[in-house]
Amino acid sequence: MTTTTPQKKVVVFDYGFGNVRSAERALARVGADVEITRDYDKAMNADGLLVPGVGAFSACMDGLKKARGEWIIDRRLSGGRPVMGICVGMQILFARGIEHGVETEGLDEWPGTVGPLQAPVVPHMGWNTVEAPADSRLFAGVDDAARFYFVHSYAVHEWGLEVTNPAMRAPQVTWAEHGERFVAAVENGALWATQFHPEKSGDAGAQLLTNWIETL
Structure with a gap:
């Protein structure tokens, strides 16, 4: 008798700030059962929760709170349930963000401040290499x-x-x-995040998402 391994259920959290369709396609490509939703129960009960983010730090935080996203992320992590943030979805995991002199509180899952990137050309837009730890999963x-x-x-x-x-x-x-060193990705227990967009990073990005799904 042949048995098949059930697909991992991943919710892409739809709080109004993120490339949810690109994330959905990329996750489906690597074998996940994906749903885009802001439904509290579905986000809580999924095997993995992906939190995208595009735009201003403060706007993303406002949108996340309106969708009760901060409660969902905190409760999932308290129970060791995997969460992955992408781009501003990573930035809001830190203690605070400063944009145009305005400071906004983040989720404070990690200490640290998100600040302006000091580089000859901003925004940092395009392809770049990273320096990952040798034992990175x-x-x-x-x-x-x-x-x-x-x-x-x-x-x-x-x-x-x-x-x-x-x-x-x-x-x-x-x-x-890019002009200076910055954090490109973090793996910390059940909480992983990337500053870059794995869903737009071709085969390398697909491998990262596969690696994450395999931990769910």
């Missing part, structure tokens, strides 16, 4: 020379979370450079 099977697609004018420039308990796995932080 997110980048497993991805060539070191692989390029990923970025579109952003703000970034996190310092990583401030340290793990002192030897029984806990330290966060895996991936870096990229």
Whole structure:
């Protein structure tokens, strides 16, 4: 008798700020059962929750709160349920964002401030390489020379979370450079995130999404 492994259920959280259709197609391409919704129960009960984000930090936070997204993310993570943020969906996971001199509180899952990217050309738009840790699970099977697609004018420039308990796995932080070094991706327990768009990054991005789905 032949048995098949059930598809992992992934919800792309639709709070009004993100390329939800691109994310849906990319996840379906790598074998996930995908639904775009802001429904609380569906977002809570999915195997994985993907939080996209496009636009201003403050606007994304407002939209997320109106959809009760901050509660969903916090409750999922409290129960060890996987969440992945993309682009501004990664930025809002940090403590605060500063845009045009205005400071907005983020979700504070990680300490740190999202600030203007200091580079000759902004926004940072296009393909770039990254520096991933050797034992990264997110980048497993991805060539070191692989390029990923970025579109952003703000970034996190310092990583401030340290793990002192030897029984806990330290966060895996991936870096990229455009005028200055910035955080390009984070793997921290059930919470993963990328500043770049894996759903727009071809085969390399598809491998990343496959790696995430395999942890669900």
